Amino acid sequence: MSLDVNDLVIEIGGRRVVDGVGFSVAAGQRFGLIGESGSGKSLTTLAILGLLPEGATATGSIRLDGEELLGRPDRELAAVRGSRIGTVFQDPLTALNPLRTIGRQLVEPLELHGGLRRSERHDAAVRLAELVRLPDPERIVGRYPHQLSGGQRQRVAIGIAVACRPGLLLADEPTTALDVTIQAEILALFGRLVSETDASLVFVTHDLAVLSQIATDVLVLAHGREVESGPVEQILAAPRHEVTAGLVAAARATSWRPAEGGAA
Numbered sequence: 486m487s488l489d490v491n492d493l494v495i496e497i498g499g500r501r502v503v504d505g506v507g508f509s510v511a512a513g514q515r516f517g518l519i520g521e522s523g524s525g526k527s528l529t530t531l532a533i534l535g536l537l538p539e540g541a542t543a544t545g546s547i548r549l550d551g552e553e554l555l556g557r558p559d560r561e562l563a564a565v566r567g568s569r570i571g572t573v574f575q576d577p578l579t580a581l582n583p584l585r586t587i588g589r590q591l592v593e594p595l596e597l598h599g600g601l602r603r604s605e606r607h608d609a610a611v612r613l614a615e616l617v618r619l620p621d622p623e624r625i626v627g628r629y630p631h632q633l634s635g636g637q638r639q640r641v642a643i644g645i646a647v648a649c650r651p652g653l654l655l656a657d658e659p660t661t662a663l664d665v666t667i668q669a670e671i672l673a674l675f676g677r678l679v680s681e682t683d684a685s686l687v688f689v690t691h692d693l694a695v696l697s698q699i700a701t702d703v704l705v706l707a708h709g710r711e712v713e714s715g716p717v718e719q720i721l722a723a724p725r726h727e728v729t730a731g732l733v734a735a736a737r738a739t740s741w742r743p744a745e746g747g748a749a
């Protein structure tokens with residue numbers, strides 16, 4: 486599924502926080518949005534989802550497979566979220582409902598968008614738990630979020646995101662809240678699922694080392710504006726802007742590298 490963002494401008498309280506951002510993600514492409522805190526990455530992804538905070542306005546164009554999303558009524562955007570666009574955010578604990586079992590939450594998108602029958606719930610939940618390699622799938626679907634580790638909770642969030650086989654996955658710092666060894670596993674799992682489902686990916690991070698493991702192309706943002714863009718390898722080898730050079734230096738200083746072959 487392709488995504489084309491053109492001249493996106495987001496204002497909050499009269500302040501322009503995203504200023505003319507544009508990028509294209511081809512079907513099956515893995516694209517990264519990178520920048521320091523406050524550069525406008527999250528608001529850009531929230532605009533794609535139609536989930537901007539109260540008081541924010543967006544102009545420009547956001548097209549999914551050529552279809553304009555900006556300005557569409559919330560009811561229509563709600564149907565797009567979860568079915569055609571899957572999302573994974575930084576903190577899986579706040580993304581999950583503490584009062585519902587893992588199984589119920591895994592199949593919720595299928596119930597909402599795929600017409601899953603009650604009798605199919607358990608098997609569908611176990612299949613998703615297996616897909617994201619949760620331990621003991623038959624048992625874990627009956628547990629609650631607080632009974633799982635942080636990494637397991639993020640696996641659940643990823644299972645929910647891919648449940649309806651969306652054509653686009655949006656991930657906003659999905660490994661940042663996790664411990665370093667778990668980060669590598671989750672990133673490997675995520676990469677595997679993106680390949681297996683042929684989805685396009687928009688991956689948001691402040692960490693170029695993480696991004697280089699999952700995305701092929703990147704847009705660098707600073708203060709709501711594009712700084713530079715291009716293949717990740719090229720940006721890593723020869724950053725043209727000082728903001729990018731800073732991100733490259735930070736990435737080089739990171740000793741972490743993901744497990745070879747994917748520990749997912």
Ligand SMILES: Nc1ncnc2c1ncn2[C@@H]1O[C@H](COP(=O)(O)OP(=O)(O)OP(=O)(O)O)[C@@H](O)[C@H]1O
Binds near residue numbers: 497527
């Ligand atoms: N709800 C809001 N109300 C007012 N200003 C906001 C709101 N959300 C974000 N902003 C401002 O918009 C700018 C861009 O924020 P955004 O969250 O998109 O940055 P970011 O690059 O995702 O940062 P981080 O990595 O810290 O999440 C920042 O200056 C931020 O202070």
